[in-house]
Amino acid sequence: GAVVSQHPSWVICKSGTSVKIECRSLDFQATTMFWYRQFPKQSLMLMATSNEGSKATYEQGVEKDKFLINHASLTLSTLTVTSAHPEDSSFYICSARGTGEAQPQHFGDGTRLSIL
């Protein structure tokens, strides 16, 4: 149980393109979903927390207009990187947590984004 699907796995695109990443909880309802970014050999960095039906809460230093998050249902959250530039190249990982705050986060497989 507790499977999270993240799509796509890899994206390579030109600078200026907007990229949408989907995160789905397949066998449970995810009240809360999290978006992380991870640079090579570095720690996970939380970008934002989203609750179904409400606006995402962004961490300090993360541009909300750059990284658009939509958590439209209890099983789907999307992250759109708008007008991506080479410095946005990174490993983006989503996680989902079921009902109850003291629950583990279950991670998707991540999306490797490369902006040329």
Place this chain on the structure above:
Amino acid sequence: GQNIDQPTEMTATEGAIVQINCTYQTSGFNGLFWYQQHAGEAPTFLSYNVLDGLEEKGRFSSFLSRSKGYSYLLLKELQMKDSASYLCAVMDSNYQLIWGAGTKLIIKP
């Protein structure tokens, strides 16, 4: 401030036992999680401790002492596939996860 400390890197031999320590100072405590992350992959959930004591799950065990702000992950009968980073994360009073930087475990034959 909130702080999670764990060793940066450890090396162990195939078939042996290794203990990865984690100490924490957080505003409140609602449990401690251990995750495994292989290079280039997303983390996978290993264990959750909220009460003091040892939780055993196959070859992996996790221990917690809340009074000492201390946990460890114990890996027995090490296999080459256990080479990975092991992340300690504490859930604070706001149910936010505070992540450690991870311990890279290298297994040698």
